[in-house]
Amino acid sequence: MQSEPGVELQKEFGLDPNVLASFILVEGNKYYSRSTAALRVAKELKGIWKFAYVFIIVPPFIRNIGYDIIAKYRYKWFGNVKPAESLPQKKEQSFCETM
Helix, strand or coil: CCCHHHHHHHCCCCCCCCCCCCCEEEECEEEEEEEHHHHHHHHCCCCHHHHHHHHHCCCCCHHHHHHHHHHHHHHHHCCCCCCCCCCCCCHHHHHHHCC
C-alpha cells in the first residue's frame, strides 16, 4: 500500500493513501478491505484455508470485529516473523505490475 502503484490504486478508489490501518485487495475495478479482503484471499488458498470463505455470509460489521481482534493480537498469538529480505528493485516492480 505504500509503494507508488499502491498509492495510485488507493487514489483511484478514493481511499486515503496516508491511512495504513487495513488490508486491501483489488480485483478488477473493485476493492475489498478488512475481513472481506482476507476471506476472498483465503478462498484462493489451498487446503483448509479456502473453507474460511463460508464466513462471508456473516455481516461485515460483525466479521470486522473479529478481524480487528485478530489484527490486534496476531503477534501475541502466532508470534512475530522477521521481515523477509527485500526484493531487488527489478523483481519488486515486476511483482507490483502483476497485481
